[in-house]
Amino acid sequence: xxxxxxxxxxxxxxxxxxxxxxxxxxxxxxxxxxxxxxxxxxxxxxxxxxxxxxxxxxxxxxxxxxxxxxxxxxxxxxxxxxxxxxxxxxxxxxxxxxxxxxxxxxxxxxxxxxxxxxxxxxxxxxxxxxxxxxxxxxxxxxxxxxxxxxxxxxxxxxxxxxxxxxxxxxxxxxxxxxxxxxxxxxxxxxxxxxxxxxxxxxxxxxxxxxxxxxxxxxxxxxxxxxxxxxxxxxxxxxxxxxxxxxxxxxxxxxxxxxxxxxxxxxxxxxxxxxxxxxxxxxxxxxxxxxxxxxxxxxxxxxxxxxxxxxxxxx
Amino acid sequence: xxxxxxxxxxxxxxxxxxxxxxxxxxxxxxxxxxxxxxxxxxxxxxxxxxxxxxxxxxxxxxxxxxxxxxxxxxxxxxxxxxxxxxxxxxxxxxxxxxxxxxxxxxxxxxxxxxxxxxxxxxxxxxxxxxxxxxxxxxxxxxxxxxxxxxxxxxxxxxxxxxxxxxxxxxxxxxxxxxxxxxxxxxxxxxxxxxxxxxxxxxxxxxxxxxxxxxxxxxxxxxxxxxxxxxxxxxxxxxxxxxxxxxxxxxxxxxxxxxxxxxxxxxxxxxxxxxxxxxxxxxxxxxxxxxxxxxxxxxxxxxxxxxxxxxxxxxxxxxxxxxxxxxxxxxxxxxxxxxxxxxxxxxxxxxxxxxxxxxxxxxxxxxxxxxxxxxxxxxxxxxxxxxxxxxxxxxxxxxxxxxxxxxxxxxxxxxxxxxxxxxxxxxxxxxxxxxxxxxxxxxxxxxxxxxxxxxxxxxxxxxxxxxxxxxxxxxxxxxxxxxxxxxxxxxxxxxxxxxxxxxxxxxxxxxxxxxxxxxxxxxxxxxxxxxxxxxxxxxxxxxxxxxxxxxxxxxxxxxxxxxxxxxxxxxxxxxxxxxxxxxxxxxxxxxxxxxxxxxxxxxxxxxxxxxxxxxxxxxxxxxxxxxxxxxxxxxxxx
Numbered sequence: 035x036x037x038x039x040x041x042x043x044x045x046x047x048x049x050x051x052x053x054x055x056x057x058x059x060x061x062x063x064x065x066x067x068x069x070x071x072x073x074x075x076x077x078x079x080x081x082x083x084x085x086x087x088x089x090x091x092x093x094x095x096x097x098x099x100x101x102x103x104x105x106x107x108x109x110x111x112x113x114x115x116x117x118x119x120x121x122x123x124x125x126x127x128x129x130x131x132x133x134x135x136x137x138x139x140x141x142x143x144x145x146x147x148x149x150x151x152x153x154x155x156x157x158x159x160x161x162x163x164x165x166x167x168x169x170x171x172x173x174x175x176x177x178x179x180x181x182x183x184x185x186x187x188x189x190x191x192x193x194x195x196x197x198x199x200x201x202x203x204x205x206x207x208x209x210x211x212x213x214x215x216x217x218x219x220x221x222x223x224x225x226x227x228x229x230x231x232x233x234x235x236x237x238x239x240x241x242x243x244x245x246x247x248x249x250x251x252x253x254x255x256x257x258x259x260x261x262x263x264x265x266x267x268x269x270x271x272x273x274x275x276x277x278x279x280x281x282x283x284x285x286x287x288x289x290x291x292x293x294x295x296x297x298x299x300x301x302x303x304x305x306x307x308x309x310x311x312x313x314x315x316x317x318x319x320x321x322x323x324x325x326x327x328x329x330x331x332x333x334x335x336x337x338x339x340x341x342x343x344x345x346x347x348x
Numbered sequence: 349x350x351x352x353x354x355x356x357x358x359x360x361x362x363x364x365x366x367x368x369x370x371x372x373x374x375x376x377x378x379x380x381x382x383x384x385x386x387x388x389x390x391x392x393x394x395x396x397x398x399x400x401x402x403x404x405x406x407x408x409x410x411x412x413x414x415x416x417x418x419x420x421x422x423x424x425x426x427x428x429x430x431x432x433x434x435x436x437x438x439x440x441x442x443x444x445x446x447x448x449x450x451x452x453x454x455x456x457x458x459x460x461x462x463x464x465x466x467x468x469x470x471x472x473x474x475x476x477x478x479x480x481x482x483x484x485x486x487x488x489x490x491x492x493x494x495x496x497x498x499x500x501x502x503x504x505x506x507x508x509x510x511x512x513x514x515x516x517x518x519x520x521x522x523x524x525x526x527x528x529x530x531x532x533x534x535x536x537x538x539x540x541x542x543x544x545x546x547x548x549x550x551x552x553x554x555x556x557x558x559x560x561x562x563x564x565x566x567x568x569x570x571x572x573x574x575x576x577x578x579x580x581x582x583x584x585x586x587x588x589x590x591x592x593x594x595x596x597x598x599x600x601x602x603x604x605x606x607x608x609x610x611x612x613x614x615x616x617x618x619x620x621x622x623x624x625x626x627x628x629x630x631x632x633x634x635x636x637x638x639x640x641x642x643x644x645x646x647x648x649x650x651x652x653x654x655x656x657x658x659x660x661x662x663x664x665x666x667x668x669x670x671x672x673x674x675x676x677x678x679x680x681x682x683x684x685x686x687x688x689x690x691x692x693x694x695x696x697x698x699x700x701x702x703x704x705x706x707x708x709x710x711x712x713x714x715x716x717x718x719x720x721x722x723x724x725x726x727x728x729x730x731x732x733x734x735x736x737x738x739x740x741x742x743x744x745x746x747x748x749x750x751x752x753x754x755x756x757x758x759x760x761x762x763x764x765x766x767x768x769x770x771x772x773x774x775x776x777x778x779x780x781x782x783x784x785x786x787x788x789x790x791x792x793x794x795x796x797x798x799x800x801x802x803x804x805x806x807x808x809x810x811x812x813x814x815x816x817x818x819x820x821x822x823x824x825x826x827x828x829x830x831x832x833x834x835x836x837x838x839x840x841x842x843x844x845x846x847x848x849x850x851x852x853x854x855x856x857x858x859x860x861x862x863x864x865x866x867x868x869x870x871x872x873x874x875x876x877x878x879x880x881x882x883x884x885x886x887x888x889x890x891x892x893x894x895x896x897x898x899x900x901x902x903x904x905x906x907x908x909x910x911x912x913x914x915x916x917x918x919x920x921x922x923x924x925x926x927x928x929x930x931x932x933x934x935x936x937x938x939x940x941x942x943x944x945x946x947x948x949x950x951x952x953x954x955x956x957x958x959x960x961x962x963x964x965x966x967x968x969x970x971x972x973x974x975x976x977x978x979x980x981x982x983x984x985x
Contacts, residue, residue, distance in 0.1 A: 036977050037787045110970065111821055112789050112851030297787040300767035300780040301858055315771040 037277075037297040038115045042108045044278025045118040048125035048227075049102050052132075056095055059132045065093040069135045071234075073150035076241055076248075079234045080127045083241060084120070086249025092135060095128050102128070119281025120251075126227040126279065127234070144203065144213060145223045148231050153215060154238050157195065161239070161262075166195050166218070168263040168322040171232050171283070173199035175270035176293075181309045183209030185267065188313040190219060190338045192324050197222050197232040202269065216341025226275055236262045236286060259287025265320040267312060268292040289319040355661070355806035357836060359592040359745035363665040366743050372692055374664050375683070379802040391932030392426040398544035407932055423550035426933035428542040430909070431557035433928075435538040437910025438560055440680055441871055442531045442568030443703070444608055446500055448575040451610045451716060453493035455486060455579065460614060460719040463489055464581040468758075472574060476508060489578070496571050500531045507531070509566045513881045516890035517919060521562070524947050526555065526917060528563035535560065554939045558917040558948070565914030570874035576647065580613050583650035583754040583868065585763070585861075590656035590835035593748030595671050599637035600628050602730045603657055603666055606678035607869065609647035611700055611714050612640065614723035615676060616652050624727055631734045636727070641666065642681050643828060643869035649753050650868050656751070658836070659807075659829035660904075661800035667695050670741035674730030678714070679704045681799070681905060694736035698726055751840035753866040755825070757879050760865070767858050778879070780859070782886045786980070789851040791821045791895060792969035795876045795915070796830045798900030798908050801926050807833040809901030809925040809958050814839055816962030818863040821851035822897075822969060825879070828870045830901070839864040873911055877918055892919030892949025893976050895969040901925035901958055916940075916950045921968055923953045923961045 059067070069089050071078065077088035081098050089095055105121035107114040133140040134148065141147030160166040170189045176182035182205035189196045190211075195218045198206060203221040206213065213219040222228045240246045240257040247253070258264075266283045268276055272294050280290040284302050291304045291312060298304055306315040317324065354376055355361055367374050388394040388404040395416050396402045405422040406412030415421055420428075455461040463469055463485055469492060473480050478491045499507055506527040510518070521527045528534045538560050541547035547556070577583075595601045602619065604612040618624060619636040628636050639657040640648050648654035657666050660681055666672055667689050674696040675686060682699075683689075687708035690697040699706050700714035712729065715722045755763075764780040773779055784790045794817050800806055810833035814824050818839075826834055834840055839847065845856040848863040856863050867875045876898075884891045898915045900908050903926055912922045930936045944951040955961040 036973075110788060110791065110973075111849055112854060113849065115788075116850070298783045299787045299789055300764075300783055301769070303787070304769055304772060306769075306772055311771045315769055318769055318771060 038110055040274050041115050041118050041278045041281045042106065044274035044276070045106050045121045045125070047275050048122040048278065049099070049106065052102065052125040052128040053099055055129055055132045056092065056099065059136055060092050063092060063135065065091060065096075067092045067135055069095055069131050071131065071134055071148045073152065074148070074238070075151055076238055078127050078131050079237045079241065080123055080230065082248050083237045083246075083254045084124065084249070084251045086247070089131065092132075095131065098124060098128055116281055116285040119278055119283070119285045122275070122278040123230060123233055123282040126230040129227045130230050141223055144207065144221045145228070146220055146231070147223055147228060149220075149235055151238065151242070154235055154242065157235075158239070158243050162243070166193060167324050168194045168265065168317065168320060169232070169236075170194050170196040170316065171199065171229065171264060171266045171288075172196060172202055172269070173226070173229055173266065174268050174272075174276070175201040176205055176309070179205035179208040182206055183211050185309060185312055186211050186219060187334065190217065191334045191336045192313070193336050193338055194218065196220070199226065199229045200224060212342065214341070218338040226273070226279060229279060232264075233282070233286070236264055255286055262287075263320055263322050264288045265316045266290045267316060268294070270294070272296070289316070291316045291319060353805065354802070356808045356811060357591070357662075357806060359658075359747045360662060360665060360806055362745045363592065363668050363743070367665070367668045370668075370692070370741075372668060372689065374668075375661060375685070375802055378685070388932075390929055392429045392929035392936075393422055393932035395420065395425045395428070397428065397542065400544075405932065418544055420548060423933040423935040424548045424553070426930050426936045427550040427553035430928065430930055430936065431538050431553050431560070432542050433906040433909040434557040434561050434913055435535045436906035437908065438531070438564040438568065439535050440907050441564045441572065441910065442500065442535070444679070444871060445568035445570075445572035445575070446497065447608055448572050448579070448610060449493050449496040452575050452579055453490055453497065454716065455489055457486055461579055461610070461716075463578060465578050468574065468582055469578045472578070493575070496575065499567060499571065501533070502530045505529065507563060507567050509570050510562065512566070512878065513918070514885045514888075514890060517881070517884070517892075520890065520892075520919070520948060524555070526559045526562060526948070528559050528567065531563040531567045534563040550933065550935050551939060554936065558913055561910050561913035562917055564910045565874055565877055565918065569871040570877070572871035573868070573874045576609050577756065580609055580651050582758045583756040584759045585752055585754045586653040588649050588653045588655055588751050588753055588835070589748045590751050590832060591748040592658055592662065592666060592669060593744065593746050594637075594639050594655035594657055595666070595669055595744045596634075596637040597671065597742065597744060598634045600631075600633045600635070600731050600734045601637050601639070601672045602727065603639055603641055603672055603675045604644045604648065605641040605663060605675055606644045606682060607642070607680045608678050609644065609651075610716060610719070611676070611678045611723070612644045612648045613651075614719045615727060616648055616654060617720060618723040618727040621724060621727075624724060624731060627728065628731050628734070631731055633731070633734050636731065643871070644678065646828065646831060646866070646869040646872070650756070650866065650872075651754075653753070656832050656835055659800055659832035661802070661806045664689055667693055669744050670738060671744050673733040673737065674698055674726070676700065676726055676730070677704070680907070682706070693741065694733060694738060696729060696733050698729065700726065749836055749838040749841065751835035751838075751866070752842065752862055753835070753840065755861070755865040755867050757875050757882070760879065763859050763861055766860060778882050778886055782883055784851075784855055785883075785895065786887070788973070789821070790823050790855060791851070791966070791973065793823045793825065793896050794965060795873070795896075795898045795920070796824055796826045796901065797828050797870070797873055797898070797911065798903040799829050799905055801902045801904040803926055804902045804956070807837065807902075810834065811837045811839070812958035813899060813901050813962055814864055815847055816959060817965065818848040818852055820962070820966050821849035822966065823852055823855070824864045825867050825876055826864055827867050827872050827876070831866045831868075834864045835866065840866055870907060870911065873915070880918070880920065887980065889976065889980075890919060890949060893972065895972040895976065897921050897923065897965045897968060899923040899925070899961065899965065901961070912952065916944055916952055917948050919949045921950045921953065923955055923965060925956050925958065925961065927954050927956070
């Protein structure tokens, strides 16, 4: 199948899933049931940034479904394909919002799910100073946990902020990767849609630090492309949904590097089958240059280890 | 002129008004005086190849003369006329290529002509199995030149450069006996077969034309391009300006017009000569301002950024500005009308080639043996003419546009290197282009080439077609007068990406290129052939499988007929904005616009409306994409 058709298929799947879940939630809770992410002033940040509208109830979300539909126009051109990627992002936000509407704590440790405004504000300074040189979003599943750990630790040692989505979380745990905000490795959730919580970070950076007005989607995309040095590593077999979410990442200016054979787009969608080279490939694709002074010591050394606690047993 | 609506270019309109006021005729006036063209000639139904004629065939079946005196039918007469046009175009490009090969053969370390691109020479030497180890580069050059010169008249075998295509294409040509032998032989064969009482089979004649045309694209033209690069350097991206606004009020304006860079390259050197610059000062000019027209302009702009004064239909208008001291010409597409026209101004009309003498012009024969001295003498004539300029008569339109030119295949590859991830792919390939086409970010590529023709509103066909294509994420490569139209219209500036669809605009941004790429002169269409061939090879498919199309929206010359034919024969669908004189034979039209596809995988389309043409091209591109996607999926499985 051609790339754009895969994206459209994934976006339609995301739309159907969002519609289904919302319908079920409304049946259960009624249209006036409250919708909100915890500890944010930006409602549902992606929908807020895109439309300028705050979502308060499940009924509002029905309107947001219209936004998703309007973004899916199945023409064989890049622009509608990227828009369909954004549609998937909005659909994912709807799905995640419904999760929070149905359940006060849909995410449990080790997963964080939604990230609070306070955390984003705390990340602002190190992002601006370059202390955090980039944001890696690692999703899917590596062939083994050792490989997963190698990639994640590589980012960690370079000071990057790494978000994990999917089975790679278990692989990281299995390989004893230490996680937590202070360690700059944040497991988001097991569902693909939980990747939206990192998109939400980027979008809120645009709202908070960029001062871009809600509703000006093109300006938000310009901000994320120029100012948020994020990229995506998608490992393991890619579903249409993941590819379509990847198109959303590309729309925001974030390249996608995968270990799968895909129809490559230079600098934006790349195949790197050699896991040892994934970090270097990703940093080059996002234009992240890290000034490193390598100190030849037998343990990892980076700002990411600053908040590490050494427990008795260790 | 009553109708003012004959060009989309403001300088053209302004200068035609000036011409009118001064009682000067232009091509548009002469076109008008022609009144309605002869219907027999227009449909290709008139035959003058023997003294029993002229014969003409009625365009209506069953009514009037259906056969010539010898019995030739409309099909035969139309086909013969068409392939003679191909032979004319082929002869023109080939003689151009031959001359450049001769220049390489006389290149010397301490001569005027030197080797500028050793790498390209060595790679060609390797391709042609010319020994290179421990040899002087000039000895290699001379031997390579000799090999090339033999391509024009070798008694056996087919052309060497045909080997550059993918295996699949070779097979198509082999199966259909389309591989040409020696270049000149193909011209002779056509002239022979179209003699009275010789070939009288329309299909066979058209196939002969197709075969001959390959001796142009993959023969004469390609030799012209390769050797020009070897001698004068492979073009790299550079900035320039285009349109008649490049002429300067206070400088000596020299226009080089014609085709062969062996002359214009020397003129480029001559205008920088300190003595001549001093002379220019002495006659009261601030300097020497060199600009070009037609393909010679393309050659020097690609390699030196020399400004483009205008394209084919503007050659008279340059003189009408009253600000041109000399028009220096060599061969091809030079209006004889320039001779009486320049008499109305101070402009010197200087012919230089023994192949193209024009009555009334000043002929200063360009001697390649002492090329620079010869060029200096010509430039001196121009400088000395500055004092004769009538300031009252000077009017230079202010319009000009910035453009980036110089996109040879080599420089396209090095631009593409910008987007190569060094941890994944090697540098110096077309893979990024193949990737964006496969992914669909670019839907396809179109080569828009050709001339100007007063049957079409000047530059309208070129520009509207290009804009429609880039808007739909089809990248445009262009050469010749079409390229100059694009440069004038601002489509070759990086800002022009705002006219492009998101996919193409993204590619332009990442690769740092304009959406319309200037690939050079008309012989440089061979660059487009090479680009397509390499792309096909990279994807392991035939050239005809790629979502690639060609167009000549305002074509006029026999060269364009040969070009269109070799492009189709190479497997690329080609749109013509002006109907060729073939409509008198339904069979020939069918061969060109339909049956050709079964033979070479591509065909001609005739569509004067650029919007409709763009639509058809995009539809065809999508069809090819569909098929290509399937065949690539098959290959992967």
